[in-house]
Amino acid sequence: MQNLEAFKIEINSPKKVVITTHHKPDADALGSSLGLAGYLNKKGHDVTVISPTDYPEFLYWMKGNDTVIKYNEGGQEVSEKAIQEADLIFCLDFSSLNRINELGELVRDSKARKVLIDHHLEPEDFATYTLWSTEAAATAELVHQLIIDLGDGDMIDKNMAECLYAGIMTDTGSFKHPNTTKNVFMVCADLIGKGADTAKVAKLIYDTNSVERVKFLGYALNEKLKILPKYNTAYFAITENELKKFKSKTGDTEGLVNYALSINGIKLAAVIIDRTEAVKISFRSVGDFSVNEFARKNFEGGGHKNAAGGISYLSLDETVEKFEKLLEENKNELSTNLKTYA
Ligand code: 5GP
Ligand code: MN
Secondary structure: OOOHHHHHHHHOOOOEEEEEEOOOOOHHHHHHHHHHHHHHHHOOOEEEEEEOOOOOHHHOOOOOHHHOEEOOOOOHHHHHHHHHHOOEEEEEOOOOHHHHOOHHHHHHHOOOEEEEEEOOOOOOOOOOEEEEOOOOOOHHHHHHHHHHHOOOHHHOOHHHHHHHHHHHHHHOOOOOOOOOOHHHHHHHHHHHHOOOOHHHHHHHHHOOOOHHHHHHHHHHHHHHEEEEHHHOEEEEEEOHHHHHHOOOOOOOOOOHHHHHHOOOOOOEEEEEEEOOOOEEEEEEEOOOOOHHHHHHHHOOOEEOOOEEEEEEOOOHHHHHHHHHHHHHHOHHHHHOOOOOOO
């Protein structure tokens, strides 16, 4: 953070603080928010964590989960009041205010000073204080850095450490993605030193599936995986009915895209899902193909070079058609063979 000294003065006297994160928060969004909330509570601030929407139940174990206001689930009034009265609003794990739905305008209009902590590409310029780095694997890594830079590393306890560890574990794909740097391991070593039980966190996030979720995975792999060798692309298109049939809950489709990406030679993977409001798309890539650019240009989305998301207001079939057409347009980049390690 460039103006750390000014921020330090702010943070050293009690404030009314709001922490907010993106639509359908994942483990990094929620973990960095609750890790930071734990710290700010200890510093004597009055902290409200607001999520624009619900989030997966496999994140409910995080300390502070029971205090999170869900804006779209009866939390509207409380959120509006907290945002209006806030001195400081932290925006975590997103870079543009449209990622927090209606909350975006409230945050923009609030007199509070804004603090952006994020690792996504192309941030919007709305914050007074910014801790932004695309080198960071996770926003949780940046929250850890901020607490250390403020000289408060000793205040990180087991609960905060587990929230932050969860963000780093998931955003590095369990330490498999190229964003797994030396610093990632240094930070995780520190978090383990603070008491983080890494086996517990992994179990709670990855291995608490419902039977329906596992069966849905089997169904999707068997029946729904489409491979287009010409473009080194594999994708799933999932209908609303299929979600209903497998009693799919928020978070149940998370990770599906990685199975498409795991196929040897695949450069681009997608999961295209018919949600009631719109069609939501997750993109992943290996190598130089930037799904951030692809999602930004074609699906009102964005994210990182190798992991991004977007949205479509066409029908599912039309969205798939548009996607396949775009593959043809990007044929030059996609059709060359993936560079392998061998
Ligand atoms: P996921 O596919 O796991 O939902 O998201 C992958 C990455 O892309 C995450 O970093 C997420 O924040 C970002 N992302 C997902 N959907 C969108 C979107 O609609 N707009 C933008 N700007 N980013 C998104
Ligand atoms: Mn993140």
